[in-house]
Amino acid sequence: MPGAWPGARLCGPAFTVQGAGGDNLALHHAVAEAPAGHVLVVDVGGAAFGHWGEILTVAAQARGLTGLLIDGGVRDRAELERLGFPVFSRNDAIGGTRKDFPGVLGRPIRVGGVEVGTGDLVVGDADGVVAIASADIERILGAADARVEKEQDIITQLCTGRATLDLYPFGRQAAQRS
Structure with a gap:
């Protein structure tokens, strides 16, 4: 909504x-x-x-x-x-x-x-x-904080010239399937 x-x-x-x-x-x-x-x-x-x-x-x-x-x-x-x-x-x-x-x-x-x-x-x-759900708030917010921290690290690396294919495992998996 x-x-x-x-x-x-x-x-x-x-x-x-x-x-x-x-x-x-x-x-x-x-x-x-x-x-x-x-x-x-x-x-x-x-x-x-x-x-x-x-x-x-x-x-x-x-x-x-x-x-x-x-x-x-x-x-x-x-x-x-x-x-x-x-x-x-x-x-x-x-x-x-x-x-x-x-x-x-x-x-x-x-x-x-x-x-x-x-x-x-x-x-x-x-x-x-x-x-x-109230019973899950602490766990979900902890996971969200960890994800934000990881994404900030990835953004920092992208700004230094790294490629998403280098930073995420899907790049390696796709290359292995070729």
């Missing part, structure tokens, strides 16, 4: 919300209940309604929330960017919503086909969004 504005970046523990397509009452409840520092992660079934916009963004920022990942539509992109609130959504939609379903908060949900639970780590940038 893409960010609602260029440069949007998201990182924090998830606070999950099961809502209903075309209804944003669950989001109002979530903004009131979610702990500061959390990212709202919302399943509204991919519905193309403006579930979230400027008003909920200001409310979320006032409560110390750090972003939104929603499997559904949002509106007010320009205002979201101006406010610097990172939002990653399935689509953009101007259509209004009803306020009937209070939602289910803090239970595992599915967003983009991925199960996310409250407390899982959610990270998003221009390349997309990932969710890391």
Whole structure:
């Protein structure tokens, strides 16, 4: 799911919300209940309604929330960017919503086909969004740090004139197959 504005970046523990397509009452409840520092992660079934916009963004920022990942539509992109609130959504939609379903908060949900639970780590940038199960965070972040360190070493070597074929084993494997 893409960010609602260029440069949007998201990182924090998830606070999950099961809502209903075309209804944003669950989001109002979530903004009131979610702990500061959390990212709202919302399943509204991919519905193309403006579930979230400027008003909920200001409310979320006032409560110390750090972003939104929603499997559904949002509106007010320009205002979201101006406010610097990172939002990653399935689509953009101007259509209004009803306020009937209070939602289910803090239970595992599915967003983009991925199960996310409250407390899982959610990270998003221009390349997309990932969710890391809370039990795996330390291991995954350790592996990510090691990969970044290895890639920095490779970039340094590339800048000195080395070729990718020299630095990765696929070059040797391809040569051996010839």
